[in-house]
Amino acid sequence: MENQDDQLWRIAKKRVKFKKHLATYIIVNGFLWALWWFTQEKSEMEYEMPWPAWSSLGWGIGLAFSYYGAYHDNRDDDIIKEYQKLKNDKN
Numbered sequence: 001m002e003n004q005d006d007q008l009w010r011i012a013k014k015r016v017k018f019k020k021h022l023a024t025y026i027i028v029n030g031f032l033w034a035l036w037w038f039t040q041e042k043s044e045m046e047y048e049m050p051w052p053a054w055s056s057l058g059w060g061i062g063l064a065f066s067y068y069g070a071y072h073d074n075r076d077d078d079i080i081k082e083y084q085k086l087k088n089d090k091n
Contacts, residue, residue, distance in 0.1 A: 022066075022067075028055075029052065
């Protein structure tokens, strides 16, 4: 693509990567929960922590960081603001 804004391109790539990560999370964890549901004895389900909860929780934390990086991480903007502040202070 010609005349693309490099910063917008990086943001777009992060967001697409997050969406793929989210889709993978949903598919894999959905499969794990279904596997657990159909293989457990019903009496055990009342008393034990379901084992897929651990993968959902651990992976979910990573997914939350991925979301933050894709939609709320403005390090480039912060760097530009700090640079402008230092430049103005120098003058």
